[in-house]
Amino acid sequence: MEKLVSNTGSVDKYQLHSKDSFIASAEAQIKDMKYRCLNLVVAFKFSADASDVEKFESRALSLKCVRLFAKVQSNLYLASLCEPSFSGQNQFRQMCQVIKNFFDELMAYSPKAHQAAKKCCIGISALGHDSDTVASAVVHAIQATMSNTGDDGTQHLCFFSTTLQAQLKRERVLENYLQQVIRNSALRVTYQPIINARTWQIAGYEALCRFPSTEQLKADTREMIGIAEELDLVSEIDLMVYQKSFTDFVSQLREEGNFINVNLSPNTSENIGLLFDFVEFLATSVDLDMSQIVIDVNELKPNSKPFEFREVLPRLKDKGTRVALDDMGMGFDIAYYLESGCFDLLRISRSFFRNFSESGTHHQVVKLLIQLCHKYHIEVIAEGVETLEEAQLLAYLGVDYMQGYVFSHPLEMDELKRSLAEVHERIKLVTHCNYDEPACGDASGGADVMALAEKNLPHMDPGEPISLAYEYQRSLEAEVLPVINRGECVGLIDRPTLNLHLTPAMGTKLETSKEAAIWNKPVAGVMNVHFPRVEKSMPMSELIELVRSNRLSLPVVVVEEGRYKGVITQRQMIQQLTNMCGPN
Structure with missing residues (x-):
């Protein structure tokens, strides 16, 4: 007993x-x-x-x-x-x-x-x-x-509890609705472009399921998938998405080298190996090469059946299919999974980089994560990228692929085909550093200084150590690093300024304990606190004239009512002047 x-x-x-x-x-x-x-x-x-x-x-x-x-x-x-x-x-x-x-x-x-x-x-x-x-x-x-x-x-x-009872009634409605959608094969599939952050071309598309009429039920896709997992119906949804997306990809989107990215939930009682057999069967039936498929393994929930990935994933990879680890929730031990050799890609969600503008620590976390993945020959996909600045900084930090609203919302096939030209235009905005190329001899095309500013630079907090500034400038080749305190730029750190506080022996075997302690000094003690500031509304032509006449030295911090907005570096200014004075 x-x-x-x-x-x-x-x-x-x-x-x-x-x-x-x-x-x-x-x-x-x-x-x-x-x-x-x-x-x-x-x-x-x-x-x-x-x-x-x-x-x-x-x-x-x-x-x-x-x-x-x-x-x-x-x-x-x-x-x-x-x-x-x-x-x-x-x-x-x-x-x-x-x-x-x-x-x-x-x-x-x-x-x-x-x-x-x-x-x-x-x-x-x-x-x-x-x-x-x-x-x-x-x-x-x-x-x-x-x-x-x-x-x-x-x-x-x-x-x-009347609140819990109301939730119970709603849950039953959603369960019945989910079963009806599956029974009638009424699931919709949308596609979101995935951009290669090196070539700036569309590398593939993620297929995402959508449930019709969930607006009236006030339920989003995440909630519906959660219910499907509880009812042990999620594998049926996955297979419906595979069948629809493979057919659409082959007939509408397939190009040399691109891929279709689908999701797989391990929170199922189904045999995962058998599901992979279905993937191969569906791909073969529409003449889709297995090497053009990327499968995201979603988060394993607590109390779910263990996912024996070391047993089933190698067989899938042998056929050329790449496997992605989808984010890092409580269901994944990241180091264990990365070093297993079973995964080719890691997805990082928006939660990792949405606070880029608030603290330089977030840049460091993402950079270290990317370096860790690359050490194991794993590429990184950033999802949920919403602004040009985020896209530029993620590329700067070494992300391999990215997707998000900045390029395109998830769209159904017909709408996606009509929107591809717009997607390419959005990519151009990112790669052109978000400023217009003026006509030859035109001072600025009427633009203000924000069109010239670098807004995607990593920045630091005053209390962060010199070692972090050194790492940024070494690994990212950053020309200058702004130091931000409560939204205000309080200092700049460039390589010459930093070198004044370093010695040739630092970072080598000859480094003394006194020199080693220097790495931990806060950047507030070494930053340059004397630098020019200009308002973001200043015309670019006025700024260029000030620089040409030596009345303003670079770098220049751009502000709006005292709050930091970006930095104009010598590199940016040279590029702008080159555009203005190019060959006729």
């Missing part, structure tokens, strides 16, 4: 408790827990003439998912259900999954007991949501059994 031990002594898991014993034992178990858990108290109320009640009692008492079981009256039972809870999980979905696990286990153990449980009134109380103590949860669960009897005389699951 399995025992659950608490500070109060030994609790027999298989004991049929009284109501008071149930409350005391559950409180003791919760007090003794050393990790965060979801705790539910579930009441089962049977009709007076219900059959198989005793069978339900004996079977439910033995279920692994039931921590405690109590008989309150001849037709009223209580169960304590508990499961570890992880940060980032949808708690309501987890509640539904815990209840589902109970019924699945009961069905496997005794179909008759399962049938009896389906006919009874079931009330649920969630500790931490509608109750703070087990005693109040018991009262709430029993009260919940008395409401919402169905038209057929049976009882639907009923939460005591």
Whole structure:
């Protein structure tokens, strides 16, 4: 017999408790827990003439998912259900999954007991949501059994919390809708271009599923995929996307060297190796070479079946298909996966670079991550790129591919074909550093200085160390680094300024302990605090004249009401003057 031990002594898991014993034992178990858990108290109320009640009692008492079981009256039972809870999980979905696990286990153990449980009134109380103590949860669960009897005389699951009950009704609507979409093959597929950050050409397209009419249901694709994973239907969705996207790619988008990028959820009971066999079958049926397929392996959720990637991915890679690790959530141990040799690409989400403008630390994190990937011969795709500045800086940091709204929203095939010319124009804006090439002899074409400023430079905080500035200038060949404090540029660091504080022995075996300490000095002590500033509204022609007449020296910081907007470097100015004075 399995025992659950608490500070109060030994609790027999298989004991049929009284109501008071149930409350005391559950409180003791919760007090003794050393990790965060979801705790539910579930009441089962049977009709007076219900059959198989005793069978339900004996079977439910033995279920692994039931921590405690109590008989309150001849037709009223209580169960304590508990499961570890992880940060980032949808708690309501987890509640539904815990209840589902109970019924699945009961069905496997005794179909008759399962049938009896389906006919009874079931009330649920969630500790931490509608109750703070087990005693109040018991009262709430029993009260919940008395409401919402169905038209057929049976009882639907009923939460005591009206908020949770409303969520339950919505969840059921979404589940029915999802099943209908799959049954009718009504899933839509959109495509988002993936840009090669070296050649600045479209390298491929990611195929993304979309559910029709989800606006009315107020549900997004992420939520629908989460429901599909819980219902174990996500592999059906994946296969529908493969079939549609492979056909579209071959007939509409395929060019030499480009690829179609599809997603695979490992949160499924299906055999992953068998799914890969389907991928090969679908590709062969439309004459698509396996080398033109990239498969993103999505995040593995807590409590999902382990994904034995070392067993199945090499077989896929042997056929030429590339495999991408999709982001780094709690389901992935990044170092373990990168060094496995099973992955060719890593996707980084917008969360890694959306704060570029706030802190130079974010540049360092992304740069180190890219360097780590390249060490293992893994290319990096940045997704969710929304601005020209982000695209330029990511390319500057060494990202291999990028995609996002700055180039194109995900579009259905017909609309994508019409929009490809616009995508190429957006790429040109990135590669031309976001300033116009003026006509020969024209001072600026009427542009202001922001058209000339470098807005994608990494920047530093005053307290960051000299070693970081050195690394930026060494690895990124940055001409100048702005030092930003609360949105204001308080200093500049260029290579000559930095070299004044370094010695030839630093970074070598001859480095002394005194020299080693210099690396940790804050850049605030070495930066140049005397530099010209100009307002972003200044005409470019005026700036060029000031520089030509030696009334203004470079680099120049561009500001708007005192807040940093960019830097105009000597390199930028030379390029501009070259454009102006090129051959006639």
